[in-house]
Amino acid sequence: MYDGSGWVHADQLNPFGGYFIYTTSGGNNLKIPARESGQNFHKKSMFAQLSEDEWTIQLKAFSGRNHDQDNFLGVRRASADEWDITDMMDPPPIGNSYVNVFFPNTNWIINAGQYSGDFKAVKQSGNYFDFSVVAAKSDGSVTLRLETANALPQDYRLYLIDKERRISQTITLPAELILKTEGGRLHKNYRLVAGTADFYERNNLGVGPTPQTFALSRNYPNPFNPRTTLEYQLPEPCRVTLCIYNNLGQRVRTFADNELKYPGYYQVIWDGLSDKNVSVASGVYWCMLKAGDFVQTRKMLFIK
Numbered sequence: 540m541y542d543g544s545g546w547v548h549a550d551q552l553n554p555f556g557g558y559f560i561y562t563t564s565g566g567n568n569l570k571i572p573a574r575e576s577g578q579n580f581h582k583k584s585m586f587a588q589l590s591e592d593e594w595t596i597q598l599k600a601f602s603g604r605n606h607d608q609d610n611f612l613g614v615r616r617a618s619a620d621e622w623d624i625t626d627m628m629d630p631p632p633i634g635n636s637y638v639n640v641f642f643p644n645t646n647w648i649i650n651a652g653q654y655s656g657d658f659k660a661v662k663q664s665g666n667y668f669d670f671s672v673v674a675a676k677s678d679g680s681v682t683l684r685l686e687t688a689n690a691l692p693q694d695y696r697l698y699l700i701d702k703e704r705r706i707s708q709t710i711t712l713p714a715e716l717i718l719k720t721e722g723g724r725l726h727k728n729y730r731l732v733a734g735t736a737d738f739y740e741r742n743n744l745g746v747g748p749t750p751q752t753f754a755l756s757r758n759y760p761n762p763f764n765p766r767t768t769l770e771y772q773l774p775e776p777c778r779v780t781l782c783i784y785n786n787l788g789q790r791v792r793t794f795a796d797n798e799l800k801y802p803g804y805y806q807v808i809w810d811g812l813s814d815k816n817v818s819v820a821s822g823v824y825w826c827m828l829k830a831g832d833f834v835q836t837r838k839m840l841f842i843k
Contacts, residue, residue, distance in 0.1 A: 541556075541557040541558070541559070541630075541633055544604050544605050544606055545605055545606040545607045545608065545637070545638070547608060547609055557633075559630035559631070561628035589689055590616060592614070592616070592661050592692070593613065593614055593615055593616065593661065593689075594613050594614060594687065594689050594690070594691050594692075595611055595612070595613035595687060595688060595689065596611070596612050596613055596685055596686070596687045596712070596731075596733075597609075597610065597611055597685070597686045597687070597688075598610040598611070598612070598640050598670065598683065598684070598685055599640075599683070599684040599685075599686065600638045600639070600640045600672055600674075600681055600682065600683050600684075601638065601681070601682045601684075602638040602674050602677040602678055602680065602681045602682070602720075603677060603678035605636060605637050605638045605674075605677070606638065607637075607638050607639050607640050607655075609655060610640040610641070610642075610655045610656065610670075611627070611655070611656045611657075611658070612642070612656070612657045612658070612668045612670070612731065613658050613659075614658065614659055614660065614661045614662070614666060615658045615659075615660075615661070616660075616661055618658040618659055618660050618661075619659070619660055620659050620660055621644070621647045621648060621649065622644075622647050622648075622649045622650040622651075623658070625656070625658040626644075626650075626654050626656055626657055626658060627654055627655050627656030628650075628652060628653070628654055628655070629641040629642075629652075629653040629654050629655040630655065632673075632675070635675060635676055636675060636676035636677075637674065637675055637676075638672070638673070638674040638677065638681055638725075639672075639673045639674070640655070640670060640671070640672050640673075640683075641653040641654060641655060641670065641671055641673075642654040642655070642656075642657040642668065642669065642670045642671075643669060643670070643671055643728075644657065657670075662734075664734050664735050664737065664738040665695060665732065665733055665734015665735055665738035665739070665742075666733055666734065667730055667731065667732045667733070667734070667742045668730070668731045668733075669728070669729070669730050670728075670729055670730075670731065671726065671727065671728050671729070672718060672725065672726075672727045672729070673725060673726050673727075674720055674723075674724065674725040675723065675724055676723045676724075677720045677723050677724070677725060678723075679719070679720055679723075680717050680718060680719055680720060681717075681718040681720060681725055682715060682716070682717055682718075683715070683716045683717075683718055684713065684714070684715050684716075685699075685710065685712055685713065685714045685715075685731075686712060686713045687712045687713075691733060694735055695733055695734055695735065696709055696733075696734070696735075696736065696739070697709065697710045697711070697712065697714075697731065697732070697733050698710070698731070698732040698733075698739050698743065698748075699714075699716075699729060699730075699731055699732075700729060700730040700731075700732065700743060700744060700746050701727065701728075701729060702728040702729065702730060702744065703727070703728060704775065704776055704801075704802070705744075705746050705776070705801045705802060705803075706746070706749045706774070706775060706776075706802045707743060707746045707747065707748055707749045707802075708749055708751075709748070730742075730743075730744060746802075747803060747804070749774060749802040749803065750772035750773065750774045750802065750803070750804065751774055752772070752774055753771075753772065753773060753774060753828075753830050753831075753833040753835070754771060754772050754835070755769075755770075755771045755826065755828040755835040755836070755837055756769075756770040756771065756772075756837075757837055758809075758826060758837060758839050761839055761840060762839075762840035762841070762842045763811075763839070763840070763841060763842070764811070764841065764842050764843060765810060765811050766808055766809060766810045766811060767808070767809055767839060767841075768806060768807075768808050769781070769794075769806070769807045769808070769809060769826055769837075770804065770805065770806045771804075771805050771828050771830075772803070772804050772805070773800060773801070773802050773803060773805070773830055774802055775802055775831075776799065776800070776801050776802060777799075777800065777830050777831035777833075778797050778798065778799055778800075778830075778831065779795045779797075779798050779799075779800045779828070779829070779830050780793075780795055780796055780797055780798075780827075780828070780829040780830075781793075781794040781795040781807065781826070781827070781828050781829075782794065782796075782826070782827055783809060783824050783825070783826055783827075783839075784824065784825045784826075784827060785819070785822065785823075785824055785825075786822060786823050786824075786825075790814075791813045791814065791819055791824070792809060792812070792813055792814055792819075793814055794807045794809075800830075809826075811841055819841060820841075820843075821841055821842050821843045822840075822841060823838060823839070823840055823841075824838075824839045824840075824841055825837070825838060825839070826839060
């Protein structure tokens with residue numbers, strides 16, 4: 540049912556209400572048998588008491604007065620990895636100002652399309668779910684909330700992957716993210732991985748765990764001869780400059796010069812050579828990392 544700001548699940552049909560009903564058979568006539576029934580399969584599958592190995596996560600999005608709250612993912616014993624009766628087609632956005640969460644299951648063989656509910660088969664190692672968050676004429680940001688009514692398996696962890704920014708973060712439920720819009724618009728694509736660490740490694744789109752902060756670690760060994768290892772981490776995409784300077788402030792070695800790099804952990808080895816491939820003199824050197832607005836330096840001692 541459309542409540543004027545977004546779609547919500549309805550328990551009954553009220554006169555003059557706005558409803559979204561999806562059918563694969565087509566036609567313009569809706570016939571509802573005039574009998575009492577408590578066998579609403581979708582409602583039962585989402586909200587009834589679940590078996591020990593079944594679970595549900597609800598996705599809610601808010602932007603100003605607009606909302607899209609009834610989006611569900613999870614596992615059911617009766618579900619399949621592609622379309623089955625527990626999956627729910629996504630209602631279309633209403634008007635030119637809205638927020639919408641959906642699962643873009645356009646590659647399914649049967650009933651391909653956008654869904655607001657995506658339930659998969661129970662698996663011991665885990666499952667992943669791709670979803671999108673879209674907004675138009677928003678008030679500057681979208682709040683995305685992830686909630687669950689029952690616990691996931693003990694050896695499971697939740698990983699949220701931002702596909703475009705290539706950021707992966709571990710989350711605990713309930714979780715809330717603030718998504719910034721550009722010009723009142725937003726289109727973000729995510730993958731939520733729920734499973735073991737090994738399952739995550741096999742389904743993380745090549746995006747490893749993402750650091751939470753910028754950092755340039757101390758080089759090791761230090762003092763060093765003839766080489767030392769430098770490590771740094773980036774929590775978001777940014778332009779990176781990583782250089783070695785001598786005590787006079789002269790740049791002697793450049794590893795990155797305003798290069799675009801993605802979130803992750805990085806390691807470089809300095810072999811005591813300058814950019815001209817000449818061995819530098821013994822003494823104190825400084826490693827400087829510039830990553831966006833972040834700047835950090837480390838003192839190093841080279842001994843021949």
